Amino acid sequence: MKNVNSQFSMTPHTVPRFDIKRHQTKYCTIEGCGKFTRAGKTFCSNHIEHQPYVQRVLGRIAEREDEMALVIRKGTRGVDVQGVVAKEILDYIRVHGERTTSKMAKEMSIEKDIVMAYITVFKRRRLVRLGKTSRGIIVVKVA
Numbered sequence: 001m002k003n004v005n006s007q008f009s010m011t012p013h014t015v016p017r018f019d020i021k022r023h024q025t026k027y028c029t030i031e032g033c034g035k036f037t038r039a040g041k042t043f044c045s046n047h048i049e050h051q052p053y054v055q056r057v058l059g060r061i062a063e064r065e066d067e068m069a070l071v072i073r074k075g076t077r078g079v080d081v082q083g084v085v086a087k088e089i090l091d092y093i094r095v096h097g098e099r100t101t102s103k104m105a106k107e108m109s110i111e112k113d114i115v116m117a118y119i120t121v122f123k124r125r126r127l128v129r130l131g132k133t134s135r136g137i138i139v140v141k142v143a
Contacts, residue, residue, distance in 0.1 A: 027044075030044075064085055064088075067084060067086075068111070081121060085118065086122075089118050089119075092104060098131060101116055127142075128140050
């Protein structure tokens, strides 16, 4: 029988080295900070919230929280069908298929009462249908 190990070299192979152009070191642009930044960014890790992308994400989170607070205060009258939360819920149903409101609320980290308010409005506008499982549990489906 042939020695299998003789076919393979046990010595480490060399990895080709790529010529990487070194960029000039950048510093945080927040006045008085002066820390190094990573990957050519304009802000250090302590001031990451000033990055444009982070600003957009924080804005979207604030929108989402404002929309949910309105639904808590006004119920179905507070639902914005064009809002961030409505889009998230509808996208969730499209991607995952039929779901119970309890499972949706848990997986999306949204209070069940808020999910129910959106589902009620979606049903009125014929964006979703309600069905039942064989055990009689109500599920939400895309219309």
